[in-house]
Structures are given as C-alpha cells and as structure tokens.
Amino acid sequence: MTQTRIGIDAGGTLVKVAYHDKEKIKYQTFSSHKMGDVVSWLYNCFDNPKICVTGGKSQVLANDLDSHVKSIVEFDATCRGVEFLAKHHNLSLGSDFILANIGTGTSIHYIKDGEQQRIGGTGVGGGTLLGLSYLLTKKRSFNEIVQDMMEGNRESVDLKVKDIFEGTVPPISGDLTASNFGKMNGYIQEEPSIPDILASINGLIGETVVTICCQAAHRFNTQSVVYIGSTFRSNPLLKRIIEDYTQLRERKPFFLEDGEFSGAVGALLSLD
Numbered sequence: 001m002t003q004t005r006i007g008i009d010a011g012g013t014l015v016k017v018a019y020h021d022k023e024k025i026k027y028q029t030f031s032s033h034k035m036g037d038v039v040s041w042l043y044n045c046f047d048n049p050k051i052c053v054t055g056g057k058s059q060v061l062a063n064d065l066d067s068h069v070k071s072i073v074e075f076d077a078t079c080r081g082v083e084f085l086a087k088h089h090n091l092s093l094g095s096d097f098i099l100a101n102i103g104t105g106t107s108i109h110y111i112k113d114g115e116q117q118r119i120g121g122t123g124v125g126g127g128t129l130l131g132l133s134y135l136l137t138k139k140r141s142f143n144e145i146v147q148d149m150m151e152g153n154r155e156s157v158d159l160k161v162k163d164i165f166e167g168t169v170p171p172i173s174g175d176l177t178a179s180n181f182g183k184m185n186g187y188i189q190e191e192p193s194i195p196d197i198l199a200s201i202n203g204l205i206g207e208t209v210v211t212i213c214c215q216a217a218h219r220f221n222t223q224s225v226v227y228i229g230s231t232f233r234s235n236p237l238l239k240r241i242i243e244d245y246t247q248l249r250e251r252k253p254f255f256l257e258d259g260e261f262s263g264a265v266g267a268l269l270s271l272d
C-alpha cells in the first residue's frame, strides 16, 4: 500500500492541508490556535502518512507529531504551489509576475521562470481585517465580518478625491480614495453603520496591498499581479476592490482558484 502524501502550510492564523486522495488533491483547513485538532485529524484519517510542512508555525506542528516530517521553506513552497495550481486550473500567468499572499500579513514576491524572490510586504493583511473589525465593531467571526460588509457603503467612511476638490476638476480621478477613513474628520455628522465600517476596513487592506504591488510591478517591469491567501475566502468584496484598483493602476490582476492552499500544495509536491 502506498503511503498517503500530505502537504501542510501552518500559517499565523490558519493551517492549510493538501493531500492526495486517489487521483485528486483534497483540502482541509484548521485554526493555527488549535494545533491539537490537526494532530488528531491526521492520526484518525491516515495510517503512517508522508508529511511535509511549511509556514511560520510548521515547527510547532512538527513538534506535536511523533513521526518524522519533512520541512521546506515557505516562499519556495508557495511559489511551487502557485505554478501548479495555475496549470491545474488552465490559468496562464506568463513567465513573470508579482505574487501577493494576503495571509495574516501580506508577503510580496517577484516570480520569474519559476524562481521566486521576496521583494517586500506589509503588515496590512487578513490579520488587520480581523483586528480592526474587532476593535471597531466587536465582531470576531471572519464569516460574520465578510457577510456583514456586503451591505456596507464606504462612501460614509472613506474620503474620495472628489470630496476634497470642491468646485474644481481634480488632477487625478475623483473616484480614487484620498483618505481611508478620512470622512470621520468633520466631513459627516452621522455615525457610519457597522457594515460601512467593515467594508471600509476591507477597502483599506485591498487598496494598500494593490498600491504596493503595482509599484513593485512597475519596478520589475511586469504587467501581472497574482493575488492569493485565505483573506479572499467568502470575501468577493475584497476581490472586487483589488481587481478594479489593479486595473485602474494599469496592471492585470489574477486570482487563483484554491490559491490559499498554494503553500500546502507546494509542500505536497516536494514529497514526489
């Protein structure tokens, strides 16, 4: 009997698992704060599997497992997983592109001919979405946050360029955000609703990441920006903000199906 191969990306917030089941790759997600759940699931579902781990919390998981596990560098695993998933879903990314992994924080890479180079990042990411949402609305559940923000209107929170340039034509598009959360300072009297605040937090994250990625794309002279990470889960609003803003900055955005499992898939592939 062949051993089941399992790739695990244990990140700052979520543990992503990719494993072979017959001809298919299957996925599973756990909270990084409940590593015991990952261990019990592995013991209950598999008999002596071959495991490769990656990600910032991979050592915590490896220590909790009795058996020996292989470990690989997260950025290489992610890059390998991205290339594999793009091919798998018939998505042509071209020979070079910027890759943004919007996880707990955001890591930004330049990928050329399958080789990755980490070129920067920002602490503004999915952890910021959860953190600011909690501080401003007391909501803790990611699913509730992304659900509620769908009803939100950023116009009551964010200041646009056209709000500043009154009675004159602005030098840049009036629809651009001049200041995220900027309307709170004397521009409106009424309190924004909870969905408005949540939608604006999402906007802050999306626009910050796009700004950095498009500057990187310019620096590396590439047209494409690929976005992955669990922050996109059930979050079509973030995808839309990022898609529109990347296009406005004259770059081509790509979203990878199952992209949040790139690191886990890369780890899995390294066992072949």
Ligand SMILES: Nc1ncnc2c1ncn2[C@@H]1O[C@H](COP(=O)(O)OP(=O)(O)OP(=O)(O)O)[C@@H](O)[C@H]1O
Pocket: 010, 011, 012, 013, 014, 015, 032, 055, 056, 102, 103, 104, 105, 106, 125, 126, 127, 128, 129, 130, 142, 228, 229, 230, 231, 232, 233, 260
């Ligand atoms: N069920 C969930 N519980 C908590 N956060 C979730 C959930 N689903 C999606 N998210 C979002 O995904 C983000 C984590 O994304 P991801 O799994 O890509 O990061 P990570 O790998 O854990 O972190 P990092 O790579 O920075 O170490 C969270 O910060 C949150 O915004």
Ligand SMILES: [Mg+2]
Pocket: 009, 011, 012, 055, 103, 104, 263
């Ligand atoms: Mg990660």
